[in-house]
Amino acid sequence: MIDLQLLALLATPLTGGIVLAVFGSRSWAAELNSLMSGCTFVASVLLTIAVIDSGPQVAFKEQFFIDQFNVFLVALTAFVAFTTSLFSRPYMRIEQHHGKLSTSMLHLYYSMYQLFTFAMLVALTTNNMGIIWVAMEAATLTTVLLVSLYRTPASLEAAWKYFILCGVGIALALFGTILLYFAAERVLGDGGTALLWTHLNEVKGSLEPTVLKLAFVFLLVGYGTKIGLVPLHSWLPDAHAEGPTPVSAVLSGLLLNVALCAVMRSKVLVDGSLGNHFAGNLMMGFGLLSVVVAALFLSRQKDIKRMFAYSSIEHMGLITFAFGMGGQVATFAALLHMTMHSLTKSAIFFTVGHAVQKMGTQQMDRIRGLMHVSPTVGWGLMLGTFAILGMPPFGVFASEFLIITTAMHDYPWTTPILVAALGIAFAAIFGRVQPMVFGETSAKSLPHPPALIPVFIHLLLVLILGLYMPDYLAGWYRQAAALLG
Amino acid sequence: MQIPLILQFVNLLASLLLLVVFAMLAQRRILSLINLFAWQGGILALSTFVVAYSTAQHHLYYSAGLTLILKVLLLPWLLHRLIRKLNVRWDVETLINIPTTMLVGIGLVIFSFNLAAPISQLSEGITRGLIGIALASVLLSLLMMLTRRKAVSQVVAFLSLENSLFFAATSATQGMPLVVEFGIALDVLVATFIFGIFFFQIRETFESLDITNMEKLKDD
Numbered sequence: 001m002i003d004l005q006l007l008a009l010l011a012t013p014l015t016g017g018i019v020l021a022v023f024g025s026r027s028w029a030a031e032l033n034s035l036m037s038g039c040t041f042v043a044s045v046l047l048t049i050a051v052i053d054s055g056p057q058v059a060f061k062e063q064f065f066i067d068q069f070n071v072f073l074v075a076l077t078a079f080v081a082f083t084t085s086l087f088s089r090p091y092m093r094i095e096q097h098h099g100k101l102s103t104s105m106l107h108l109y110y111s112m113y114q115l116f117t118f119a120m121l122v123a124l125t126t127n128n129m130g131i132i133w134v135a136m137e138a139a140t141l142t143t144v145l146l147v148s149l150y151r152t153p154a155s156l157e158a159a160w161k162y163f164i165l166c167g168v169g170i171a172l173a174l175f176g177t178i179l180l181y182f183a184a185e186r187v188l189g190d191g192g193t194a195l196l197w198t199h200l201n202e203v204k205g206s207l208e209p210t211v212l213k214l215a216f217v218f219l220l221v222g223y224g225t226k227i228g229l230v231p232l233h234s235w236l237p238d239a240h241a242e243g244p245t246p247v248s249a250v251l252s253g254l255l256l257n258v259a260l261c262a263v264m265r266s267k268v269l270v271d272g273s274l275g276n277h278f279a280g281n282l283m284m285g286f287g288l289l290s291v292v293v294a295a296l297f298l299s300r301q302k303d304i305k306r307m308f309a310y311s312s313i314e315h316m317g318l319i320t321f322a323f324g325m326g327g328q329v330a331t332f333a334a335l336l337h338m339t340m341h342s343l344t345k346s347a348i349f350f351t352v353g354h355a356v357q358k359m360g361t362q363q364m365d366r367i368r369g370l371m372h373v374s375p376t377v378g379w380g381l382m383l384g385t386f387a388i389l390g391m392p393p394f395g396v397f398a399s400e401f402l403i404i405t406t407a408m409h410d411y412p413w414t415t416p417i418l419v420a421a422l423g424i425a426f427a428a429i430f431g432r433v434q435p436m437v438f439g440e441t442s443a444k445s446l447p448h449p450p451a452l453i454p455v456f457i458h459l460l461l462v463l464i465l466g467l468y469m470p471d472y473l474a475g476w477y478r479q480a481a482a483l484l485g
Numbered sequence: 486m487q488i489p490l491i492l493q494f495v496n497l498l499a500s501l502l503l504l505v506v507f508a509m510l511a512q513r514r515i516l517s518l519i520n521l522f523a524w525q526g527g528i529l530a531l532s533t534f535v536v537a538y539s540t541a542q543h544h545l546y547y548s549a550g551l552t553l554i555l556k557v558l559l560l561p562w563l564l565h566r567l568i569r570k571l572n573v574r575w576d577v578e579t580l581i582n583i584p585t586t587m588l589v590g591i592g593l594v595i596f597s598f599n600l601a602a603p604i605s606q607l608s609e610g611i612t613r614g615l616i617g618i619a620l621a622s623v624l625l626s627l628l629m630m631l632t633r634r635k636a637v638s639q640v641v642a643f644l645s646l647e648n649s650l651f652f653a654a655t656s657a658t659q660g661m662p663l664v665v666e667f668g669i670a671l672d673v674l675v676a677t678f679i680f681g682i683f684f685f686q687i688r689e690t691f692e693s694l695d696i697t698n699m700e701k702l703k704d705d
Contacts, residue, residue: 128662128664128665130661130662130664130665130668130669131664131665131668133665133668133669134665134668134669134671134672137669137672137676138672138675141672141675141676141679144679145679145682148683148686151686151690152690153690153691153699153701154701154702156683156686156687156690156691156699157699157700157701157702158702159683160636160683160687160696160699161702163676163679163680163683164630164639164643167643167676168627168630168643168646171623171643171646171647171650172623174650174669175620175623175650175653178650178653178654178657178658178661179604181654181658181661182604182616182657182658185658185659186607192662192663192664194662195661195662195665208607210603210604210607211604211607214600214604238702242702
């Protein structure tokens, strides 16, 4: 039974959110935030162990469903949420010291951070396609006020755009969910079970294909807005650039994954019903377009956080493309790339956050000589950039290599496009980061020591996974890939 | 073919809903826009009630009650309060080219009926043809969000989008499971509160609720 572990996993961030809503302005709120995130991580590890031991199972009257696929995302989400909370403790204090944030803003931040974690974990673990929608919307609502935390005109505009675009996107996903229910109701009856994924999965062969086809288009466009797929991506760079850096890290590293998980749940159903590659083709198309467009936009960026936001669009496009190709190897590679991207991208945002604090600007041509200012920040950014660009021996190389070789085998015409896009991205990002790390400097020192331990933990994990993947971990990914087909 | 009276009534309500969305699309005064939104909620609650009565689905009665409280009373009241506090009660929006917008709207209705045609074939009894109307209302609300330049009317368009989806859920299917409906209602309510907070922040920063002031973030 996994009821207890699941309860601990979901109750901890919810309690944290409520407690911090009351005590968020106390001096120990940052420590409490980290503690709660730590406990959530422990609960996710216990849940993972239980699921690996005893396989996929449902809990709480079938309202929750855990299998190898989502438990891996749960563990990843809880881990990155934990390290981000460690990073945000000194980061937010420095921001406060610089006079950018007030105590009441921090109060809001801590409470919403926990509730955001809660919403993402519910979206990942629920068995109910309707609740996935509700939790995704809740995740938007909890982060929208965080994006506008600085109350600058630009951050307000970014938050408004985020709210409206994701609101519209997610509304389309709701229409998709309604269509799915419409099809399911005819097979499963109109009890409470017709939206439960496990039940839908059993009868997916007899769901009406015409309805499911339309439903998937709406679901993909809807949740795709959240993933940041082109042409629905325009909220993403703004929200990432204007929000506080810990929020950029969790939006980029986690929320995009959660939305992709919702799409994959739908894809499994639609594939079963249609019996052809319709859903896969659609995802490949959106994925490829995102990779190409993001790569072209990368070189035009002036703001460092905006540039890495476009890099997130590129990588999410690559993952969507790999999931779209389908098959064991591609799905395995996509899952691996999801892990690597989350770890690397959040590490990059951590170092970028401190670099921006030291230089007092996000404009890349005014950031120079990080290596002189602080070798750890400089090396962190350099290594993180190497990792995200897919340099061996980092893990991103392994997953990108797998994706490209599979594409070469199954869809040879896509290979030159992918390789060219990755090449352009490499030139754009490396050309920008190199002078920022080396070169002459004009920096100031920080009132609190920066938190760079999470950065190096993440990069170390990515490095280790690139060099050597333990058997049980590979087995775990394989099982998850087998579930998605 | 003889259509049962109750089905005719639901169809009548559905067409009224579509009419209200068109009226909102052309409405320039913010106060009237909010009143139209309340009417839309009223039609929605009534149609949910009728569907509940005709299919004997008890949980739909709760949905109807929830709609009545939330969308006819609470949300319009909140919006009225907001526009009074923000002093935009008598604001008139300059909409470019209402006739063209209307024609595009008609095109969207035809498009959605075509898109929904194969699905309408499948549904039996009370729901036939309603998916087309629901989809048309969704797309029209989206069009409204695109054509509006004031923050308040964009939010009303967003809520009208939510209403259209709710109509799809209750009338085209037999209502989503109650837990999902409660979740959706809660999200909408929280979203409206956050929109309210935003209005004040936006006006404080930009000194107007016009979103054309906010088109600074561009690439290049």
